[in-house]
Amino acid sequence: MRSHKILGHIADVRLKVEGDSLEELFTAALEGMTDIIKNKICNADEFPVEEKIEVKSSNATNLLIDFLSEILTHSHIDHNVFCKIEFEELTENSLKANIQGIKVDGFDEDIKAVTYHEANVVKNEKGNYETVIVFDI
Amino acid sequence: MEIKDFKKISDVLWEIPKSFRSDMLVPARVYATEKMLNDMFRDRSLGQLVNVAVLPGIVKHAMVMPDAHEGYGFPIGGVAATEYPDGVISPGGIGYDINCGVRLLKSELNLDEIKPRLNELAHDMNREIPSGVGRGGRLKLNAAQIDQVLKKGVKWMIQEGYGENDDKNYIESGGALENADPNAVTDHAKKRGRDQLGTMGAGNHFVEIDVIDKVFEEEIAKAFGLYENQIVVLIHTGSRGLGHQIATDHIRVMMNVMPKYGIKLPDNELACAPLSSPEGQNYFNAMAAGANFAWSNRQMITHGVRRSWENTLGTSGGHLKILYDVAHNMAKIEEHEIDGKKKKLIIHRKGATRAFGPGHPEITEEYRDVGQPVLIPGSMGTASYVLAGTTGAMEESFGSCCHGAGRMMSRHAAKRQVQGRDLFKELERKGIHIEAGSMRGLAEEAPLAYKDVDEVCDVVDRAGIAKKSG
Numbered sequence: 001m002r003s004h005k006i007l008g009h010i011a012d013v014r015l016k017v018e019g020d021s022l023e024e025l026f027t028a029a030l031e032g033m034t035d036i037i038k039n040k041i042c043n044a045d046e047f048p049v050e051e052k053i054e055v056k057s058s059n060a061t062n063l064l065i066d067f068l069s070e071i072l073t074h075s076h077i078d079h080n081v082f083c084k085i086e087f088e089e090l091t092e093n094s095l096k097a098n099i100q101g102i103k104v105d106g107f108d109e110d111i112k113a114v115t116y117h118e119a120n121v122v123k124n125e126k127g128n129y130e131t132v133i134v135f136d137i
Numbered sequence: 138m139e140i141k142d143f144k145k146i147s148d149v150l151w152e153i154p155k156s157f158r159s160d161m162l163v164p165a166r167v168y169a170t171e172k173m174l175n176d177m178f179r180d181r182s183l184g185q186l187v188n189v190a191v192l193p194g195i196v197k198h199a200m201v202m203p204d205a206h207e208g209y210g211f212p213i214g215g216v217a218a219t220e221y222p223d224g225v226i227s228p229g230g231i232g233y234d235i236n237c238g239v240r241l242l243k244s245e246l247n248l249d250e251i252k253p254r255l256n257e258l259a260h261d262m263n264r265e266i267p268s269g270v271g272r273g274g275r276l277k278l279n280a281a282q283i284d285q286v287l288k289k290g291v292k293w294m295i296q297e298g299y300g301e302n303d304d305k306n307y308i309e310s311g312g313a314l315e316n317a318d319p320n321a322v323t324d325h326a327k328k329r330g331r332d333q334l335g336t337m338g339a340g341n342h343f344v345e346i347d348v349i350d351k352v353f354e355e356e357i358a359k360a361f362g363l364y365e366n367q368i369v370v371l372i373h374t375g376s377r378g379l380g381h382q383i384a385t386d387h388i389r390v391m392m393n394v395m396p397k398y399g400i401k402l403p404d405n406e407l408a409c410a411p412l413s414s415p416e417g418q419n420y421f422n423a424m425a426a427g428a429n430f431a432w433s434n435r436q437m438i439t440h441g442v443r444r445s446w447e448n449t450l451g452t453s454g455g456h457l458k459i460l461y462d463v464a465h466n467m468a469k470i471e472e473h474e475i476d477g478k479k480k481k482l483i484i485h486r487k488g489a490t491r492a493f494g495p496g497h498p499e500i501t502e503e504y505r506d507v508g509q510p511v512l513i514p515g516s517m518g519t520a521s522y523v524l525a526g527t528t529g530a531m532e533e534s535f536g537s538c539c540h541g542a543g544r545m546m547s548r549h550a551a552k553r554q555v556q557g558r559d560l561f562k563e564l565e566r567k568g569i570h571i572e573a574g575s576m577r578g579l580a581e582e583a584p585l586a587y588k589d590v591d592e593v594c595d596v597v598d599r600a601g602i603a604k605k606s607g
Contacts, residue, residue: 058393069385076378077328110339112381113233116392116405117209136209136233136381137340 004032025129042083047100182212194224202539203596210406213488221481227409230485232466236431237375239512240462245455263572265441273332284319290429307459318422330379335437357606376431461510465540492526515590529601538603542587
């Protein structure tokens with residue numbers, strides 16, 4: 001189970017993500033970010049672009065933000081957006097994965113950066129992982 | 138926190154003492170009317186201001202300008218000074234858009250002369266200067282060129298034919314910070330910036346043709362070469378993806394090294410390191426490179442505006458000269474007086490503008506007697522202001538003042554209240570023609586989403602930290 005939802009923010013975009021595992025949380029966050037960058041692109045039939053990604057961080061929260069930052073950088077450089085993840089490894093400090101996506105012609109929203117502001121991966125009362133992520137746009 | 142925690146220093150200046158919270162090292166000040174201060178409780182800007190007062194090496198007071206709103210780490214509109222060289226430098230005190238700033242170009246035309254050609258001119262400028270998201274500029278830099286831009290800023294742009302030799306004299310810091318180090322900038326950042334010179338970006342960035350509606354101080358306006366009914370062009374943009382990536386890269390580094398320097402902070406986005414540390418130096422030199430990129434970007438856009446001017450108006454359009462170019466997201470090493478002694482300090486301005494007062498040697502010579510020009514863009518359909526820096530700013534706010542109107546409504550809320558197409562028509566009826574990347578983007582930037590720029594500039598003028606000139 002995973003979900004993402006856009007919440008209000010005075011100047012930028014705040015996203016709430018939830019997943020019943022770390023993999024689902026990370027996937028929800030990626031889908032949410034991509035949905036901001038290019039609305040509904042993750043409904044596409046095929047994702048022909050494939051890349052490997054590897055990130056290490058001090059804790060799960062920072063790992064999630066650093067993972068999204070890395071993908072955002074790739075998106076800006078190559079104009080590819082990503083929707084699918086195949087995890088080879090995911091712990092609270094380390095991630096190795098193949099990501100799949102699609103080339104796009106322009107973005108709907110220009111995300112400058114994924115911030116650490118308000119980010120805090122915790123388990124909620126349903127036992128799911130959740131956090132808020134704020135994107136500077 | 139409540140309003141009763143604030144001491145009223147004047148009708149436009151409030152202070153929360155450092156006793157408010159045990160980890161505060163200095164008091165925190167807010168430039169605002171009572172109503173504006175009450176409005177600031179709607180978001181986290183005041184809580185963030187108190188957090189800034191915790192930064193190691195901070196001196197005198199943390200402060201926030203009347204256009205304040207919630208940011209990352211620092212509030213937007215935040216100003217803080219730390220001791221040089223061992224006080225901290227915090228990328229959150231500069232922002233992701235390093236050297237986001239404003240430039241004003243003066244024309245030789247008045248409104249009547251240009252009115253019949255305005256839409257045509259705007260259309261040509263829109264063609265010359267890419268805006269919106271994911272759009273690249275005409276100039277694609279190779280690796281060697283991007284390093285030249287990062288190191289030399291506007292000087293390189295002029296050398297390559299994208300400006301006049303005189304241009305650099307009318308830009309803060311001459312359009313280039315000397316300590317810029319391209320080696321401190323990652324390949325990722327350089328790749329993000331390689332095709333972005335001469336592009337505006339999205340959101341509240343713009344190129345705008347304005348008319349001087351009112352002169353407040355004749356002497357200052359005369360020194361600036363401004364007069365009523367004069368046509369000017371205002372440019373608002375920053376360092377684009379290159380600057381954003383520099384900030385991202387270095388915030389991550391600093392978060393990981395803070396324990397090494399015994400730094401613990403209430404907010405991750407205040408991540409910092411002593412300026413004298415390798416990480417602090419690396420960030421400062423990368424920030425300078427990002428700043429040089431932003432100035433080069435505004436220079437390339439100026440080149441595009443000048444081309445459009447000539448394409449559309451021919452020789453009858455006359456010359457466009459830079460009045461000034463200011464940064465409103467920056468850290469600078471400056472000398473200021475603390476307790477009667479001159480001290481070297483690291484000044485952080487995030488959504489705040491340098492506003493040096495009369496006589497300061499860094500001000501362009503022809504403006505030195507009246508103070509540095511300070512450019513304050515309003516939202517669409519409202520006024521923008523040219524202020525002048527004051528002696529009061531040097532004494533009270535580390536030579537700083539506000540940067541704009543400040544957001545007070547989320548993009549979502551703005552889009553719920555305003556349809557882009559309706560706003561477009563309403564502005565057209567007022568004689569304001571828009572060339573926008575998207576109607577949705579236009580709605581997000583509706584005037585009702587911003588504070589009243591007249592009130593913001595009124596506060597800084599009454600506080601004595603800037604003077605309205607036009």
